[in-house]
Amino acid sequence: MDEHAPTGLANQSLLNKIDKLRELNVKSLELPQLVVVGDQSSGKSSVLESLTGFSFPQDPGLCTRYATQISCRREPRQNGFVSIIPRAGADAATVDRLRSFKRPIPYPTNEILTRIMTEANQAMGIRMSKNDTDLSLQAFSEHILKIEINGPHQEHFTVIDVPGIFRVPSPPLTTDSDVFLVRNLVESYMQNSRTIILAVLPSTIDISTQEVLKMAENADPDGIRTMGVLTKADLAIEQATQDVVKELVLGKRNQVRLGYCVVRNRSADDEKSTISDRLAQEKAFFMESAWKSLEGSGRCGIESLKSRLSDLLLTISKKEFPNVKSDVAKNLDQCRNELENIGPSRKEQNAQRMYLGRLGSKFQSITQCALNGYYNSEAIFVKDTSLKLITGITRMNESFANDVWKKGHKRHISPSWNSEGEVAYDIADSDECKSPFKEIHDNHPELHDIVEMEDYECSEPKAFSNDPITEHIERVYQENRGPELGTFSGVILAVTFKEQSQKWEPLVLAHVSKSIMLVHDYIYRLLANVCPDKQVRDQLWGFLVDELRAAYTRAMEQARFLLRIERNGTPSTFNHYFNSEVQKKRQDRMSATLEKEAGTYYTVDRHTTTKAVPLTSIGNLVINIENMQQMREDILDVLSSYYKVSRKRFVDVICRQVIGHFLLEGEESPLRVFSPELVMGLEAEQLEMIAGEDAETKHRRAMLEAEIKNLETAMKLLRG
Known part of the structure; x- marks a missing residue:
């Protein structure tokens, strides 16, 4: 007996700990x-x-x-x-x-x-x-x-x-x-999941109809933690009933995994017998011939049942004890985090201001990471990848630049328009890269009167063969020519450029609208993460919406202002690239013309050949060109060169000013609306409206504080 004492003491210590944990009645702990x-x-x-x-x-x-x-x-x-x-x-x-x-x-x-x-x-x-x-x-x-x-x-x-x-x-x-x-x-x-279900069923009834077993099956589908106890065996006097009980005990019928035990209950009239008397009576009962076949099964009587249950309790306790420790630690962390999110009691103004100030600081800290791409600094970017703001904005800017370059002009400038040496941005086209703009738009009616509701699909430019730009230039020239000799009025360039860039406006407004929706959705999602208290979040959101709308309106107004400047003003640039581009186009045109007149001639050594153009042919080219053809070519060279310079400049200005400054980094950016500075400026009534606590929040804090106290006590017990 003594050689087993240490094990017995260890088992008793383990079971004592579990009993003390149960006394704490921690709701989240199984x-x-x-x-x-x-x-x-x-x-x-x-x-x-x-x-x-x-x-x-x-x-x-x-x-x-x-x-x-x-x-x-x-x-x-x-x-x-x-x-x-x-x-x-x-x-x-x-x-x-x-x-x-x-x-x-x-x-x-x-x-x-x-x-x-x-x-x-x-x-x-x-x-x-x-x-x-x-x-x-x-x-x-x-x-x-x-x-x-x-x-x-x-x-x-x-x-x-x-x-x-x-x-x-x-x-x-x-x-x-x-x-x-x-x-x-x-x-x-x-x-x-750590409960052994002891389903008590009278031996005198049909167990297949018992609701208790159906409930046990729902809770324990595999039957691995359910044991049946058949009671009132002395009342099962019919042979058929006894046979069913014996088959269940011996495992010959459909059974739960832990099997069945059978016991004899104390009669309702027996008020004086002791436990020892009852055990003796039960033992004698199961020695009778009707139950003799169960001898040796280890499943007859209270003593066998108690021994089996003691073993089961100890087994499951040893098996699950490490998991209980893990659960306590996990639940304690969760409760502490939730309590931290709720914050301290907010009855006083100072507490309310401090609470909102911390939320504002956290919002700005995460936003700086989102703008700089420091996604490894905050776990929230793993939890919600849609908060990777600068990644989404950069991808949209690149897509916008590609669209303006490839589709933004109304007509191709030549029969074989090409990339002109430029390379498009390589943009991933996966579901992860697509933002649900329609869903964002539908979920936020406060944006409906600010952003463009329809998603603009930019059409392909008109092919040169279907609508030659040279013919269009000649029409515009004929309709707007002045007394100039050998040159053309600036009005001609303004008119042709405005028409050639007419798709810029819907492209820009669609791009800025999508950027606004992306930023708005980011703010909404981030606020939901940093402020889990729904009442506070709803009040805060309602307070911020007007400021956000004003910021978005400023961005859209700036986009329209830039469109007016670029498309309606007098074409102008001080970029040296413009003159270089004009000269290059004229040179390319001359080279193409001379190529047609070139012949093959032997060099002086008579051993090799070269291509050359006779001087007389060059003179004829210069002398015989028509005035209208020369005018068309000059206007086209200037238009295409200026369009290219303007396009590059305009895309950068939209992305830098409207998106970068007005939406992301400027002093009046919507991302800066919720900040500690805003909180410091709130009046007492505004503070109370936003951060004042309701009864539900107070109750939840009290529950969390009590749960944390119990879990901390549980942790001490487990470590002891």
Whole structure:
């Protein structure tokens, strides 16, 4: 016996820790446990009495109206206590009142025990008789009654009894809602993945019809943590009924994974026999010939059942103990984070201002990372990749530049228009890179009168063969020519350039609108992350929307201003690239013409040939060109050169000023609206409206503080 003592002590220490954790009643923590479930007349109370040695009072008003935790421990002295574990989430006053309830259990005075149980029911607010008219009383409670039984002959054993399932209420004591309340309470215990479900079923009924087993199957589909207990074996007098019970016990019928045990209950008239007397009577009963075939199965009688349950409890406790530690640490972190997000109590203005100021600082800190692409600095960018703001904006700017270059002109300038030596931006075209602009637009009606609602699809430029730009230039020249000789008026260039760039306006307004929607959605999403309190977030958002709208309006106005300057003003540039481009085009045209007149001639050494143009041919080219042709060519060279210079300049200005300054980095950028500076300027009424606490927030903070306190206590227990 002594050689097993260390193991026994270690096991007892482990089970003691779990019992102490259960006393904390941490709602989010699942603990290894045995839970007894069954109908009200299943023989559940008799099984519990035999397992624990605790005799419940027989008063009908004291039947189980709450979960009861019965803990047996081996102690030198025999004693016991009745106490109450408050339900998770109870207010501080209720917790203190119920925690103070502790009564010693007298032995063996049943009258005093009845009085103690009555006091416990009263403390929990239980209606015990039809004469109780107090509307604050209830038939069932979520509090837990704890019964401790200590003695030199006890083995460490803890079991939880839940109210018996019933289907027909007994008004006014119980109602239809109580039927569902009890069912939900029982199911909540059964759903715990670390619970061994002890389903108590009378031997005299057809178990295939039992609702308890169906509930167990729903909670434990694989049947790996469900054991059946067949009670009232002495009442199964028919041979067919006995055969069914024996087949279940021996595993010959469809069964739960942990199998079935069978017991004989104390009769209803037996009020004087001791536990020892009952065990002896049960042992003799199963020695009778009708049950002889079960001998050696290890599944007959209370002693076998208790031994099997003790092993199961210890096994699951050892297996799940490391996971319990992990869960406590995880839940503690989650509660602390949530409490941090809620922030401290915000009754005073200073607390409200400090709370909003911290949110504003966090918002600006994350936004700076989003603008600089420092995505590894904040975990939020992994959680929500749509917050990678500068990546989305850069991709849109590149797409905008490509569209203006490839499709922004109305007509191609030559029969074989090409890239003119430029290379397009290589933009990934995956679902991850696409922002749901229509969804953003639909979700934010505050943008509808600011942004362009229709997504502009830029058409391909007109082919040279279908609508030659030279013919258009000649028409414009003929309609707008002045007295100039050998040159053309600036009006000609202004008119042709404005028409050639007519798609710029819808392209720009669509691009700026999408950028606004991307920024707006970023602000909305980030605010939801840094401010989880929905009431505060909604009030804050309502306060910020007007400022955001003003910022977006400024961006759209700047875009339209730049469009007017670039397209409606007098064409002008001081970029040396313009003259270089004009000369290059003239040179290319001359080279192409001379190429047609060139012939092949021998060089002086007569061994090689070269291509050359006779001087007479060059003279004819210059002399014979028509005035209108020369004018068309000159206007086209200037127009195409100026368009190219203007396009490059315009794309940069839109991206730098409208997007970069007005939407992202400028002093009046919408990204700067929510900041500590704004919070410092709020008046008292505004602070209260935005950051003032409602009753729900106060209640949630109190619950989190209590949960954290319990989890911290649990962590100390686990580390001890």
